[in-house]
Amino acid sequence: MTTGHCQLCVHGHSGDGLAQYNGRKTYKDGSVQQLQRDILRRHWYAAVWALSYTILLCLGHYLDLSQLTDVQLWRLVAGYWLLQVALLAMVASGYSRRYKDPSLTIPFMLLSIAFLSLFLWMAPAMRPLLVLGYVTVLPFGMFQLTWRGFLAVTLVTVACYGSVLALLQGSGRDFWQADLEWLLAVAFAASLFCFVVVAREFTQLRDAHRNKNRELRQALARIEELAVTDELTGLYNRRYLLRGMEKHAALADREGLSFVAVFIDIDHFKHINDSHGHSIGDQVLAELAMVLRRSVREADMASRYGGEEFVLLLSGVDLVEAAPVLERIRQVIIDGAFSEQQLPLTVSMGVAQFRVGECVEKLLARADHLLYEAKRRGRNRIEMEALAAINAAHQSS
Ligand SMILES: Nc1nc2c(ncn2[C@@H]2O[C@H](COP(=O)(O)OP(=O)(O)OP(=O)(O)O)[C@@H](O)[C@H]2O)c(=O)[nH]1
Numbered sequence: 001m002t003t004g005h006c007q008l009c010v011h012g013h014s015g016d017g018l019a020q021y022n023g024r025k026t027y028k029d030g031s032v033q034q035l036q037r038d039i040l041r042r043h044w045y046a047a048v049w050a051l052s053y054t055i056l057l058c059l060g061h062y063l064d065l066s067q068l069t070d071v072q073l074w075r076l077v078a079g080y081w082l083l084q085v086a087l088l089a090m091v092a093s094g095y096s097r098r099y100k101d102p103s104l105t106i107p108f109m110l111l112s113i114a115f116l117s118l119f120l121w122m123a124p125a126m127r128p129l130l131v132l133g134y135v136t137v138l139p140f141g142m143f144q145l146t147w148r149g150f151l152a153v154t155l156v157t158v159a160c161y162g163s164v165l166a167l168l169q170g171s172g173r174d175f176w177q178a179d180l181e182w183l184l185a186v187a188f189a190a191s192l193f194c195f196v197v198v199a200r201e202f203t204q205l206r207d208a209h210r211n212k213n214r215e216l217r218q219a220l221a222r223i224e225e226l227a228v229t230d231e232l233t234g235l236y237n238r239r240y241l242l243r244g245m246e247k248h249a250a251l252a253d254r255e256g257l258s259f260v261a262v263f264i265d266i267d268h269f270k271h272i273n274d275s276h277g278h279s280i281g282d283q284v285l286a287e288l289a290m291v292l293r294r295s296v297r298e299a300d301m302a303s304r305y306g307g308e309e310f311v312l313l314l315s316g317v318d319l320v321e322a323a324p325v326l327e328r329i330r331q332v333i334i335d336g337a338f339s340e341q342q343l344p345l346t347v348s349m350g351v352a353q354f355r356v357g358e359c360v361e362k363l364l365a366r367a368d369h370l371l372y373e374a375k376r377r378g379r380n381r382i383e384m385e386a387l388a389a390i391n392a393a394h395q396s397s
Helices: 031-062 070-092 105-122 124-141 147-171 178-228 238-255 269-276 278-295 319-335 360-376 387-396
Strands: 018-021 025-028 259-266 301-306 309-315 347-353 382-384
Touching: 031 070, 031 105, 031 124, 070 105, 105 124, 105 147, 124 147, 124 178, 147 178, 178 238, 238 259, 238 301, 238 309, 238 360, 259 269, 259 278, 259 319, 259 360, 269 278, 278 301, 278 309, 278 319, 309 319, 319 347, 319 382, 347 360, 360 382
Parallel strands: 347 382
Antiparallel strands: 018 025, 259 309, 259 347, 301 309
């Protein structure tokens, strides 16, 4: 069976706006998952780093470079990894989304710094390895932290390192060369503060990039909105209606879901324009549009087809079900008063039901023809297809 929908076929539209990441981060729709994936990817890198370092430190221990007993070593390693895995589970499960920084970057960094400091205290002979460890922890903060956060973590690192050195000096261990150690500590602190400067530059660039992206997404959302709506009434435009109708037609062909197209035209609208002016005419159009939009369901479509003509797509209904809905709309319009001039209004409607396999152009042509009939028969009325014609069409398809 050919449907003939191809003539009006248009590409899929993603009317997505910005999505909220638990009210804090905003990414384009669907990219909440993308953000979560980005965070997890960085955590896997960090976990690989932590694992490599743990292996190196254990190796150092078995090369007799630490004063730890085996039990102490395994307790330290087990404690560190237990907390690492707990944090990772919080991020991976999405539990951490309730916090300001769902990536939990600071807890992760502090955990590694605490682990390295404890190791430094218990295995001071492995200082060079541990100093490198501290330095490698910091870059992981660059993606998430503000530069002030980065500075705070750096200060904690320097404070931890300095405190352990002071404790080691107090313990009077024999390998201790105080002058050299403190010189090294100063050099270490200085290099960390270089990181802070770089981090500041990097985070400024990152924030500028994020702001630009946000502006672009907002502009894109606005363009998408303009592309699918009519500016005066805020209803869908003709192009978007046709796209929606194509989708409904495809669903109807595949799953037998019926739908109805309704052409609505204001009666004697030219008279309103001529007597009250174009801007009152515009007000009437906008207010009628609001009535139409409020009268249909979420799955339906209300569109301005052009001029003073509107088209409704009533989804999942047949003519029998559509009739009372449309009669109610007609009545609401009769009872209403439009524009600042409180003008009375009537409309005429032509109603046709989609026939399986037909082109949406044909459906609209039939509804338009019925609208013409409604006008011809005196206006302020609804003309529907005969149900017998629909049934016959369904049987022959
Ligand atoms: N104010 C305003 N008028 C519009 C707009 N688009 C079309 N029109 C006017 O709508 C009127 C349509 O007039 P006609 O097609 O003769 O129909 P009618 O006067 O409504 O008469 P019937 O449809 O036969 O009942 C014309 O005067 C158009 O200028 C618009 O965006 N704003």
